[in-house]
Amino acid sequence: MESSPRILVLGYRHLGDSLFLTPMLRAMKRFAPNGHTTVLAHGIGAAVLEGNPHVDEVFKVSGRGMAAKFSHLTTLRRTRYDIGILAQHSLANAVFLWSVGCKQRVGIDSKGCGLFLTHRVLTMGLVHEVTRYLKLAEALGANGDSSGLEFFTTEADRQSVAQFLFERGYDLQQRDGRPLIALFPGSSQQWRFKRWPADRFAQTGSRLVMQHNACLLLLGGPDDRDAIDEISQTLTVPFCVVDSSHSIGRLAALLAACDLLITNDSGPMHLATAVGTPVVDLAGPSDPRRTGPYGAGHIVIQRVEPGSPKQWIDAPDPQLPMKAIGVEDVVAAAVEQIAKTRLV
Structure with missing residues (x-):
């Protein structure tokens, strides 16, 4: 892995879903402290992560659906991301992450997503969503994290x-x-x-x-x-x-x-x-x-x-x-x- 990897995380627009990502983001920053992590997020999901020290950039997407994301494809491709993390688990999002050109792409191997991933995580049984996201970081080599969700007040x-x-x-x-x-x-x-x-x-x-x-x-x-x-x-x-x-x-x-x-x-x-x-x-x-x-x-x-x-x-x-x-x-x-x- 690059010593200063450029990391793209496909985030969310909802409050709870975005907070569920915070242990994984913390684990990734510990794993790659010199890396640059960008989270693609919408609305309140972007606001949740803007003050998070484990996130270097929040890329705000206006509008909903895949069309809104694909409208930013050219801009995202210019960054040449080293790692893409498929937090939003769907085939359309897997295709999008592949289209961005991330060298390594990690996600859950189901719904046909595995075709577009380099690091495939097996589907899990009954586990918390936070655990599911942490498994993505672990597949890249990061250690687990049990410190809980985070939000940083001012x-x-x-x-x-x-x-x-x-x-x-x-x-x-x-x-x-x-x-x-x-x-x-x-x-x-x-x-x-x-x-x-x-x-x-x-x-x-x-x-x-x-x-x-x-x-x-x-x-x-x-x-x-x-x-x-x-x-x-x-x-x-x-x-x-x-x-x-x-x-x-x-x-x-x-x-x-x-x-x-x-x-x-x-x-x-x-x-x-x-x-x-x-x-x-x-x-x-x-x-x-x-x-x-x-x-x-x-x-x-x-x-x-x-x-x-x-x-x-x-x-x-x-x-x-x-x-x-x-x-x-x-x-x-x-x-x-x-x-x-x-x-x-």
């Missing part, structure tokens, strides 16, 4: 969050035994049936405030407005609504300040794990073994057999897996988590 974002909370009566320097707990009741529009019922979020939040003197934050963006409104109208305890859509860096700093995040399976869940905040994951139909909170110290609550969420789209009651999770279960898990920080 001092400006941390100070902004501290001031925001102080103005609302919560001093991060003097918590006075009050746990700072965030609720994220939302999801993408595609996966709305993966939401825990809003009234149960409200009941859980109320109990944590009344019984454990918690300071309650309600997180959400425009897509989550209906859930936020329903919870806001139901809560009878003090709380603060935070628009989580403005800045990924500010959201990360806010989650880092929290003692706990209670959340549906979502991007913010993975962001919380990346900044070291304990999570209670309301998993519903998702399979946490593949896409759950990565690393130790988190609690997953699931009352149905894990599988593909897609199997519930046309079910008579798509929300059945979420309705099976009770308030008592979530409150107990929350108390267990914040007890670890001696705030209960």
Whole structure:
């Protein structure tokens, strides 16, 4: 391998998927410290990696689909990449990586991708997506990595969050035994049936405030407005609504300040794990073994057999897996988590 390899990683546009790449990117930088790593990413996926010290360049792609990527083919070919990493596993992406002209191309050997790869990784059984990406780095000679997801907050974002909370009566320097707990009741529009019922979020939040003197934050963006409104109208305890859509860096700093995040399976869940905040994951139909909170110290609550969420789209009651999770279960898990920080 070149002493200063030029590395191209085909990244993502989603928050969680992009965070899943961070252990692999860290492993590659350790393996080739003088290398130059470029990640091809879209939207929020690009924002997630822009401050990552293990990424030298984020190549932003506007638009969606393969046409958007191929529109940059000439520019990418000029760089003459030594290594291409097929994180986005599909035949079209394998063809694209081959078309860029990467000398070495690593990816999972399935869906016909192997024809366009120089380093083929055998398909794996039931493993977390993070493990899958790490196997790609290992195929190139890098050592494994078990340090978890990463997101790097800035001092400006941390100070902004501290001031925001102080103005609302919560001093991060003097918590006075009050746990700072965030609720994220939302999801993408595609996966709305993966939401825990809003009234149960409200009941859980109320109990944590009344019984454990918690300071309650309600997180959400425009897509989550209906859930936020329903919870806001139901809560009878003090709380603060935070628009989580403005800045990924500010959201990360806010989650880092929290003692706990209670959340549906979502991007913010993975962001919380990346900044070291304990999570209670309301998993519903998702399979946490593949896409759950990565690393130790988190609690997953699931009352149905894990599988593909897609199997519930046309079910008579798509929300059945979420309705099976009770308030008592979530409150107990929350108390267990914040007890670890001696705030209960």
